[in-house]
Amino acid sequence: MQILSDTSNFFFEKLILGDNPPLWQTIVFDLVVIAAGFAALVSVIAMFCIWWERKVAGHMQSRIGPNRVGPIGILQSLADGLKLLLKEDLMPRDADWFLFRLAPYLAFAPAFAAFLALPFAPNLVFEPRLNVGVFWVLAILSVEVMGVILAGWASNNKWSVYGGMREACQMVSYEIPLGISIIVGVMAAGTLNMVELGHLQSGGLHTWLIYKNPFVFLAFIVYFIASLASNKRAPFDLPESESELVAGFHTEYSGLRFSFFFFAEYGAMFVVGGIQAALFLGAWNDPFGLIGFYFHKFSHDGNTIGLIILNLIGLSIFIGKAMTIIFVQMWLRWTLPRPRIDQVLYACVKVLLPAACAILLGAAIWQLLVPDRPGYPWVDYNPFSAHDWIYSPAGNGTLGLITQIVLMLIGVGVSTAVVMWVLYAAASGRNLKQRLTDPAPIERAPAV
Amino acid sequence: MEIGLTHFLILAAFLFVCGIASIMLKRNAIGILMGVELILNAANVNLVAFNRFSYGTINGQPVLAGQVFAIFVIVLAAAEAAVALAIFLNFYNNFATIDVERAQNLKG
Amino acid sequence: MTTANILAIADQQQAVAAVLFYIFAGISAISALGVVISRNIVRTAVFLLFTLVGVAGLYFLLNAEFLAAVQLVVYAGGTLILIIFGVMLTSKSPFSRFEPKAVEVVIAISVASVIFFALVLAITRTKFAVNPTDFTAYPIDKLGQTLLGDFLVPFEIVSVLLLVVMIGAAYLAKGRRREAD
Numbered sequence: 067m068q069i070l071s072d073t074s075n076f077f078f079e080k081l082i083l084g085d086n087p088p089l090w091q092t093i094v095f096d097l098v099v100i101a102a103g104f105a106a107l108v109s110v111i112a113m114f115c116i117w118w119e120r121k122v123a124g125h126m127q128s129r130i131g132p133n134r135v136g137p138i139g140i141l142q143s144l145a146d147g148l149k150l151l152l153k154e155d156l157m158p159r160d161a162d163w164f165l166f167r168l169a170p171y172l173a174f175a176p177a178f179a180a181f182l183a184l185p186f187a188p189n190l191v192f193e194p195r196l197n198v199g200v201f202w203v204l205a206i207l208s209v210e211v212m213g214v215i216l217a218g219w220a221s222n223n224k225w226s227v228y229g230g231m232r233e234a235c236q237m238v239s240y241e242i243p244l245g246i247s248i249i250v251g252v253m254a255a256g257t258l259n260m261v262e263l264g265h266l267q268s269g270g271l272h273t274w275l276i277y278k279n280p281f282v283f284l285a286f287i288v289y290f291i292a293s294l295a296s297n298k299r300a301p302f303d304l305p306e307s308e309s310e311l312v313a314g315f316h317t318e319y320s321g322l323r324f325s326f327f328f329f330a331e332y333g334a335m336f337v338v339g340g341i342q343a344a345l346f347l348g349a350w351n352d353p354f355g356l357i358g359f360y361f362h363k364f365s366h367d368g369n370t371i372g373l374i375i376l377n378l379i380g381l382s383i384f385i386g387k388a389m390t391i392i393f394v395q396m397w398l399r400w401t402l403p404r405p406r407i408d409q410v411l412y413a414c415v416k417v418l419l420p421a422a423c424a425i426l427l428g429a430a431i432w433q434l435l436v437p438d439r440p441g442y443p444w445v446d447y448n449p450f451s452a453h454d455w456i457y458s459p460a461g462n463g464t465l466g467l468i469t470q471i472v473l474m475l476i477g478v479g480v481s482t483a484v485v486m487w488v489l490y491a492a493a494s495g496r497n498l499k500q501r502l503t504d505p506a507p508i509e510r511a512p513a514v
Numbered sequence: 515m516e517i518g519l520t521h522f523l524i525l526a527a528f529l530f531v532c533g534i535a536s537i538m539l540k541r542n543a544i545g546i547l548m549g550v551e552l553i554l555n556a557a558n559v560n561l562v563a564f565n566r567f568s569y570g571t572i573n574g575q576p577v578l579a580g581q582v583f584a585i586f587v588i589v590l591a592a593a594e595a596a597v598a599l600a601i602f603l604n605f606y607n608n609f610a611t612i613d614v615e616r617a618q619n620l621k622g
Numbered sequence: 623m624t625t626a627n628i629l630a631i632a633d634q635q636q637a638v639a640a641v642l643f644y645i646f647a648g649i650s651a652i653s654a655l656g657v658v659i660s661r662n663i664v665r666t667a668v669f670l671l672f673t674l675v676g677v678a679g680l681y682f683l684l685n686a687e688f689l690a691a692v693q694l695v696v697y698a699g700g701t702l703i704l705i706i707f708g709v710m711l712t713s714k715s716p717f718s719r720f721e722p723k724a725v726e727v728v729i730a731i732s733v734a735s736v737i738f739f740a741l742v743l744a745i746t747r748t749k750f751a752v753n754p755t756d757f758t759a760y761p762i763d764k765l766g767q768t769l770l771g772d773f774l775v776p777f778e779i780v781s782v783l784l785l786v787v788m789i790g791a792a793y794l795a796k797g798r799r800r801e802a803d
Contacts, residue, residue, distance in 0.1 A: 089634035165668060197760040198687045205691040208699025212671060215706055219664055231710060234703050241699065258762060516636050517643045519750055522680070525647045527741035529673070531734045532654035538730035539722045542663055544708050548670050551701070552654055555677050558689075566684040570755030577755070578768045581686050585769070588689075588696050589780055593787040595701045599708040600794035606712040 081370065099192065104181050111385075112332040113143035119396050125492070126400045153321040158222055161318065165220035170319070170326035173213025177333035180206045184340040185260040187350045187380030188361050189373065199260035200248060203341055207296070210334060211237040214298075214305060217327070218315035229314030232407055233305035237296055239414045244292040246422040250285035250429045251345045254278040256440075264349035268358025269443025270450065274348035277473040279436070279466075281429035286346045288422050290391075293338040295410065297331070300399035304407050339391035340384070347387050350380030355449055357383070362444050436469070437461030522563035530556035543602050543612040547595060554591045558584040643683055650676030661721070663713070667706050674698050687760045 083091050117132065117140060124131025132139030157166055180203045182192045196202060211233055218230020254275050255263055267274045276286050295302035306314030316327045343349060351357050357380055364372040405413070437460040441447055447454040455467040533552030540546050565580025606612050649672055656669035674697045681690035722730075769777055 089638060093638070162662070162664070164665060168668065195759050196687065197762045198691050201688070201691045201695075205694035205699065208695050209671075209675075211699065211703060212668075212706075215703065216664070216668065219706075219710065227710065231707070234707055238700065238703055241695075245695075517640050517683075520745055521643060521647070522684070523745045524742055525651060525680070527738060527745065528651050529654050529677075530741070531738040532651075532658050534737060535730050535734040536658045536666075538733065539658060539726060541722065544705060544712070545663055545666055547705065548657055548666055551670060551697075551705075552657060552673065555673065555697075558693075559677060559680060562681060562684045562686050562689060564750075565755070566686070567754050568751045570753050576757050576761055576764060578761070578765050579772070581689050581765065582768050582773050584686070584689055585692055586773075586776060586780055588692055589784065592696050592701045592704075593784055595704050596787055596791045597794075599704055600791040602708055603711060604794055612712045 096192075100182070104178070104192075108178055108181055108333050108336075109329065111336050112329045113147065115332040115335065115392060116146070116328065117143045118393075119399075122393070122396045123400050126397075147325060150321055150325045155321040155323065156318070158318050160222045162220040162222065165216050166318075167323075169213045169217035169220055170323040170330075171213070172216060173210055173330040174326045174333070176206045176210040176213075177330045177337060180337040181333070183260060184337065184384075185264045185344050185349050186384050187377040188261070188264065188357075189377050190381055191261050194259075194261045197257075197259050200252060200258050200263070200341065200345060203337060204245060204248060207334060207337060208237070208241060210330065213330070214315050214327075217319065218305075221315070221318035223318055225311040225313075225317050226315050229305040229311050229317075233298060233315060235407070236298070236302060236304060236410060236414075239411060240292045240295040240302075240418075243288055243414065243418040243422040244296055246419075246426050247285040247289035247292065248341070248345065250282055250426055251275055251289075253429055253433065254282045255345070260344055260349075263344055264351065265358070265442050265445075267348040267443075268351045268355060268361070270351075270355030270358075271348070271353040271478070272467075272470045272474045273355070273443050273449050274346065274351075274474075276346040277470045277477060279429065279432045279469055280473065281425045281432055282346070283473055283477070284425050285422070285429070286342070288418060288425065289342065289346070290394075292414075292418060292422075293342070294395060294398065295414065297334050297338055297395075299335065299395050301402040301404050302410055303399070303404065304410060307404055309404075335392050335395060336388055339388035339395075342391050343384055343387035350384045352379075352383055355443065358444050436465050437463055439463045439466055519563055519567040522559055522567075526556040526559040526563070528556075529553075529559065541613050541615055543605065543614050544599075546614065547598050547602075551591060551595070554587055558587050561587070639683060643680070646676045646679035646683065648676075649673075650680065663709050664706065667702060667709060670705075671698055671702055674702065685755055685757065685760065688762060688765055 083095060120142070121131040121139070123129075132142035135141040135145045157163060183196055183199050183203050183206075185191045185199075214233045215230040218226040218228075218233070221227075252258055255266055255278075257263060257266070263275070271277070276282055294300075298305050304314075305311075306316065308314075311317070316324055319327065357376055360372065361376055363369075364376060437458060439447065439455055439458040440460055443449040447458075452467065455463040457463075458466075529552055533549045533556060536549035536552065537546050540549065561580040561584045565578065569577060569580065571577060602612050605617065609616050653669040653672035653676065657666050657673065660666045660669055674693060678690040678693040678698075681687070681693060
């Protein structure tokens with residue numbers, strides 16, 4: 067089988083630098099991409115999400131949310147960032163100065179490093195040959211917890227230590243169902259490489275891995291719940307639960323250091339959403355398999371402009387999918403109450419972990435019994451031709467095709483219902499509920 | 515200059531020696547555990563480096579035995595840390611300290 | 623492309639590998655020294671974290687991507703957090719100053735340096751076999767076949783051992799609580 071990650075090998079790098087550039091040019095190119103591309107992307111996504119979260123929270127609580135800085139308040143995060151930069155940088159007298167200063171960077175760096183492995187588009191991957199991609203992101207994200215624990219410990223504050231301890235418990239236990247549910251997805255795909263994951267799912271909605279078999283479908287749900295907990299998002303935001311612990315592990319932080327924790331949280335949210343998009347929801351592919359089809363056509367013809375446009379479309383689809391997942395995370399945060407820490411751990415060890423193990427077992431048995439359709443869509447077979455599915459090299463693929471279509475219909479039905487519900491609530495909520503405050507008109511200064 | 519096996523082995527030797535020194539110097543049981551982790555890491559670097567430079571292929575096929583060994587070492591280190599910490603907690607409960615010099619109840 | 627060109631690129635790649643090696647080796651060596659010197663146990667754990675991250679970087683240079691990820695997820699994300707947890711639970715100790723005596727320091731330094739120089743002598747004087755691995759993309763499937771093929775028995779034994787350790791650690795921790803009640 068042809069390895070497709072080679073075809074997307076450094077397309078943009080070759081476009082700019084030509085074939086076989088000197089090594090220093092490659093290094094400079096990579097550094098520029100990291101500094102100008104990824105650093106900017108992380109900050110823009112984090113700032114947008116912070117604004118968006120406040121907006122979503124506002125609308126869910128019949129408020130308006132930020133609306134003064136820029137149109138519909140979209141520059142609010144920029145203004146907040148400016149304010150945080152200008153604030154005094156406080157450090158408690160008895161804090162461990164070394165760890166206190168180190169902790170925010172230790173929390174932020176992993177979230178940033180995990181971005182480098184995400185497949186934004188067929189050719190927009192920083193290192194397409196990273197054959198342990200999914201596992202690498204998981205590993206990098208698991209280091210983030212160190213920053214939180216150290217922040218809690220170094221602050222020399224009881225609330226902070228409680229927050230750090232809770233984070234440690236929660237993170238270490240939820241990482242197990244998280245890992246197991248990722249394994250289920252990886253088993254269905256047969257690769258850990260992020261680019262190949264994307265190409266495997268390029269044949270339209272029914273080839274997305276979440277519809278591969280019923281157990282991957284369940285694993286996606288387990289992954290979503292576990293990722294909420296490992297990201298310390300509500301309802302699992304016990305490390306910073308403000309009703310009990312003031313602000314948890316970042317009680318003592320102010321100014322720029324505090325904003326690092328904020329950026330780390332939203333960056334990690336995007337990374338987690340990105341893993342879900344890449345592993346389960348078809349990465350950069352549209353539901354109709356058009357990007358996959360045209361990608362192979364264009365790369366075969368050497369159509370550079372077409373490839374660039376495809377990559378940009380893929381980039382926006384990928385970011386859109388991750389943002390959708392982030393929206394669901396925000397929705398849950400402003401809807402569900404917060405459980406106690408023992409309930410959180412109960413949910414992990416006695417509910418989620420056995421469920422994840424059963425799903426893993428079921429997925430393994432399913433893969434033994436039901437023949438798969440191996441190969442890449444559009445390269446090895448036509449995903450929309452029933453003939454190609456039934457006469458698959460691994461045996462009769464009819465059952466697999468039927469499963470994928472049934473699961474796809476369920477998935478599409480559920481998500482359509484949810485979207486309609488959200489739209490209905492957004493449209494009719496305005497008329498049904500009376501707002502507590504009306505949007506006050508901004509008073510303009512009288513013209514002189 | 516080419517980075518070869520020797521460089522990695524010397525680094526591993528340094529890590530190993532640091533582990534030995536911290537086992538000898540620390541009286542905090544958890545500090546000693548950290549020294550042990552350093553020693554295990556040194557062993558792992560050795561295993562992987564030998565796999566990379568001295569035992570890389572058999573009949574043209576890449577061999578990953580050293581890396582598999584290193585994975586086993588990492589797993590065993592995790593198991594060791596879990597048991598050791600459970601023991602330290604019990605020890606702390608009985609002696610109100612984790613200074614290993616105070617565990618002298620069996621000394622006549 | 624001429625042969626000289628290819629050779630030049632190989633030279634440059636070696637230079638980059640050398641720079642990366644010295645960066646990662648420096649990180650892990652300096653923080654290993656920090657583990658030895660530091661008196662504050664939480665700072666010791668942070669230095670250990672940097673050592674582990676540096677060693678993970680070295681694994682990348684040694685064509686062991688999977689191992690680097692395992693190192694991060696198990697060591698840095700699991701074992702080290704467990705250790706810090708232990709530190710937090712046991713830090714309220716009336717005897718929490720653990721200053722070594724001067725004699726101990728002298729003995730430790732001399733033993734350590736003797737071992738180090740003996741090891742360095744042994745390493746530099748030995749002729750090791752030369753049989754390097756050669757692959758561009760990491761053969762993750764090969765790793766899986768090795769793990770569940772040649773090393774199946776150790777793999778199963780380790781899994782049983784992990785189960786035993788889990789039960790044992792849970793039992794030890796639970797026994798402690800019953801005693802406290």
